[in-house]
Amino acid sequence: MKRLNGIRLPMKRRAQEKQITALPLPKLVRIPMLMHMGDACEPTVKPDEYVYVGQEIGRPVSDAAVPVHASVSGTVSVISEYQMPDGATVPCVEIVPDGQQVIHPDCQPPKIEKKQDLIDAARKSGCVGLGGSGDLTFQKLSRAEKISVLVLNGAECETCLASDLRMMLENPDQILGGAALLQKVLKIKDVRIGVQSNQPAAIRALTDAAESAKGITVCPLPPVYPQGEKRVLVYHTTGIVVPEDKEPEEIGVLVLNVSTCAFLYQYAQTGIPLVERVVTVDGNAVPKACNLLVPIGTPVIDLLLYASCELDLVKQIWCGGAMMGVSYPTFRASVTKPQNGIIALKNPKKERTVGDCIRCGKCMRACPMNLIPAELDRAYEDRDVRMLTDLHAGICMNCGCCTYVCPANRPLAEHIQRAKTLLSNT
Amino acid sequence: MNKLSVESTPHIRSRSSVSGMMLCAIAALLPAVIAGVLYYGKNAALILLTTVGSAFLFELIGSLIIRRKQSVHDLSAVVTGLILGMLLPPDLALWKAALGSFIAIILVKQMFGGIGRNFANPAAVAWIAMRLIFAKDMTTWRVPDTGAITRVTPLVSGGTGYWDLLLGNYASYIGTGCAAALLLGMIFLCFSGIISPAAPVAFLGSFALLTWIGGYDVLSQLLTGSLVLAACFMACDYTTTPFTVSGKLLFGLGCGILTFLIRHYGGFAEGAVFAVVLMNLLTPAINRITRKHPFGAVEHKKERKKKKPEVESVSV
Structure with missing residues (x-):
């Protein structure tokens, strides 16, 4: 099989040896009502209302949305506006945590037996693609007629990012638990997990954990960028070419990020919706690169300060890696569901003179x-x-x-x- | 706190630059240039300085007159000037050499849109023009050892040893004699990843095969004339040769066949530069037919030609 082209990036992942640590509760969380592809939600809470962890605070108004949940317990202070990196503004619920992290009584483990149960669970839990794309997981599931292969994305080929990698090293059982759940419900025989070949520890952790499981193969991917893109991933793990006018699900291949898969497992066990995620903090303005488990909506500044970053030096912040990470216009940003990294940089922007194409190919x-x-x-x-x-x-x-x-x-x-x-x- | 700067992705770039690539090309040409200067002395050096200097100047002036963004710092004009100078006989008048640079840079490169937009190799077109204009001067060579003036090269006369041909110890243009130095430069460029060996290999290979079939002396045919320079440095020019490996092979093959035909059936003893320019003209077509199938591409349904909307006649 011919490998697809790509490039070798200068790989400096300072955070890859750092264990996932929980960030101390912030003083304020700002939860935007739009964190995925699709439409924004409508806030369902009012200022001064008490909310629990996992309580629905944003209601979807269209089919292309999933509910937003409170990530902390505490009092809603204000419904403000949040500026997205693309300049659009969406409503945003600000909550002052009370530090108790009381879980909403409605959070009960769901019964997942049929495909429709799974779709409902993915929708109700507010699940989106955690690898950075922000696809709606329930849409993927409902688009699929018959799934023959499940491909789990552990490629994480971007520079700096290590949140999926830490997930594979520290919680391989959750990932495989999620895979087993999907296998059972969707009757999938074949599961492929794509991991870059330059991450032998992750490959070993997953292979060891998958020993007793049936039909799960860990596929080493070439150590080039990009591997995490779904069409590239599907081709390199299964050899299937996804036509340009179709999504992988439409030809029977379900692609999920390893972290998304682990979350679905957690949700099936606990019933707590998507309220926290792992974020890699790195960049040359960050002295201590780390992987933090943070409530959704935590201000980006809190993460940077935790990593002893001197904010005065920061000139640029990326949400994601160096190749595809969107740059933030302001410091006033929050951690959103698909955000896998925050990279803060201090070097001033280099002037790049754009020349004419010499057609070098x-x-x-x-x-x-x-x-x-x-x-x-x-x-x-x-x-x-x-x-x-x-x-x-x-x-x-x-x-x-x-x-x-x-x-x-x-x-x-x-x-x-x-x-x-x-x-x-x- | 600072204002954050925003830019589109990706945020990082590789280190390669146009001027860096051109510097590598200049470095690869240097061994042959030095060999030429050693064989033909001061006059050869002056010609090379003239073509390089005037090419640089014309690029500068050309961009100014056409009011294009200044592009002289990318050093591509220096490479063009150098290659042109290497294709000139050692005793040519300097103003004629400068005229060659004018044709290459102004007429072929700048008038067609500057770097990346010229339809054919500027140095090659300039050489052909000069070969036609200064027909006598361009075919007057000097034997390095004796200094004797000659109107024929070993390509026609034959009888020169292979070692002399390889090292350039015979009557030739300034930079085309020392085939060993040229090949060395090309190998350097291939290994540093700047050019692909596909076109030169196909060019030299197909020419050698045809020569062998035709019953000629393969080695002396390969090593004489501008063939090696054209194959190593003109057939892998970026702008005027195809993108893909299969396209490059096709291009090289065409060059080899044309060179053979021109040398043995044409009116010129030299064929390689003509062949390169002729194939340059075919490059857009080759690019089109050798285009790779994009991953997962679904062919668009062919749109039927829509009937032209009937124009309502306006009565006056």
Whole structure:
């Protein structure tokens, strides 16, 4: 089987040896009403109301949403506005924790026997893809007719991030418990877990834990970026090519992040919805890189201060890794459900002079999808819609490999994203 | 607290740069340049300085006149000037050499949109123009040992030993003689990952095969003339050769066949540079047919040609 292209990133994962530690409860949590792909929720609580851990505080108003739950017990202080990285604002519930972490009495382990139970559970628990994408898990499950393979994503190929890796090392049983649950309910025989081959400890931990389980294989992935993208992952673990106009679920492959899978298991055991997650804190403005278990909605500043970061030096913050992490416009941000890392940087932005394309073809050799970024870039500059369609601009997943390798510093990936918008508007 | 800066992803870049790649190309050309200067002395050095300097200057002026973003610092003009200089005979008048740079940089490169947009290799087109304009000067060579002026190269006369051909100890252009130095430069570029060996190998391979079939002396045909320079440094130019490995192989194959045909059936003793330019013109077509199938791509349904909307006639 031919491997897909990719790039070797300078791998510095300072947090990979650091155990997951729980962050002390913050003084205030700000929970935005939109943390996933889809539509925002509507706040259901009022200021001065007491809320429990796991209580629903945001109600979905459309089918493309899951409820938002309080991650701490305490008093709602205010319903404010939250600025998303893309500039849009959504309502946001601010809660002052009382430190008791009283769990809502309605949080009871659900009965999951049929597929519909699982879909309901995934929806009710507020489950979204924890690997960074923020896909709605219940939508994935309901899109699927018949699942033949379950692919668990433990690739975590981005720089700096280690939250999934720590999950695989510390809680392999939860991941496999989740896999077993899905196997039983969806009658899946084949489970593949993709882990990069440069993480032998994680591969060993999962293989050991999977010894007694049936049909679970750990697949080593090449140590190149990107591997965590679903089409690349599905191809490298199963050899199945997902057509561009279909999602993996539609051809019988369910892809879940290892952390999402572990969460589904936890939910089936305890009935506590998605109220906390593991976040890697790193970057050159952070002296002590760490992996923190934090309540959803914790201000990003609290995490940075815990990692002894000097906020005055910070010039840039990424939500996620260096290749795909969105940069935050302000410090006033909270930890959201799909957020797997916070990277704070102190070096000032380097001026990059953008040159003309010399057509060296490096971008083409780096592209995992066999696209020709240089030609797409040129077609976008000419607003040549027909050429863009011919070159299959829609396949691009914005992994950024082309921009990374370009000797002329062209923002190829950005231009292709704009081209995709152009295509969808015409 | 500071204002945070926002940028699009990815936030990190590899270290490669255009000027870095061009510097590598210059370094790869240097052994052959030095060999040329050693064989042909001061005059050769002056010609090379003229072509490089004037190419640099024309790039600077050209961008200014066309009001394009200044691109002279990417050093691509220096590479063009160097390759052109290497393709000139050692006793050419300097103004003629500068005219060659003008054709290469202004007419072929800048007029067509600057770096990355030229339709054919600037140095190759300039050389062809000069070969036609200064037909006599461009075919007057000097034998390195004796200093004797000659109008024929071993390509036509034959009878030179293989070692002399490999090391460049015969009447040739400034930079094309020492095939060993050129090959050394190309191997360096291949190993540093700057170029792919596909096109040069296909070029030299197909030419050698045809020569062998035709019953000619393969080695002396391979080592003489501008063939090695054209194969090693023109057939792997970025802008004017195909993207994919299969495209590069096809390009090299075409060059090899054309060179053989021109040398043995054409009116010129030299064929390689003509072949490269002819294949340059085919590059967009080769790129189109050798395009890789994108991963998971579904062919778009062919749109039927829509009938042209009938134009309502306007009565006056």
